[in-house]
Amino acid sequence: MDKKRLTKILARADRREVAAMSAEILKTCRPVILKEPGKTLAMIKMREPVKQSLFYIGEVIVCEASVEIDGARGIAVLMGDDAEKTLDMAIIDAAVNKGLFEGESKLLELEREQNAEIMRENALFLKTMVNFESMDGEAPNDLNAFKKA
Secondary structure: OOHHHHHHHHHHOOHHHHHHHHHHHHOOOOOEEEEEEEEEEEEEEEEOOOOOOEEEEEEEEEEEEEEEEOOEEEEEEEEOOOHHHHHHHHHHHHHHHHOOOOOHHHHHHHHHHHHHHHHHHHHHHHHOOOOHHHHHHHOOOOOHHHHHO
16 A cells, blocks of 8 residues: 555544554554654645646644654654654554554555545535536526616
């Protein structure tokens, strides 16, 4: 599993689920904490849609941590200030890098649940979306109708 996908799943997951996966790793390994979880600021980069130029929209508080398991480094950066979850994510990352992580099936299950929840939320939003093209036929043909009022 690639890092972007792993990080997305873990970031969206509940803290208890991430802690449970980390606890499984801690049964067999003792990670060395290289950087204690701590708050910092990160710039948010956006792409302007017309000219496609990059710009910074502002800053956000993130929590970051770094650990090592037998020479394999693991890092995590998470929006917000959840130090415990960030440390657990770094431990999972180090285990994945070392080839010790055995919870990929749990990650895939979490991803399916998260995608299903996103689809449910999108379906709710779609119910309220307005199609402005369909309203074109409702506009009065005679502009003088507005002048009379």
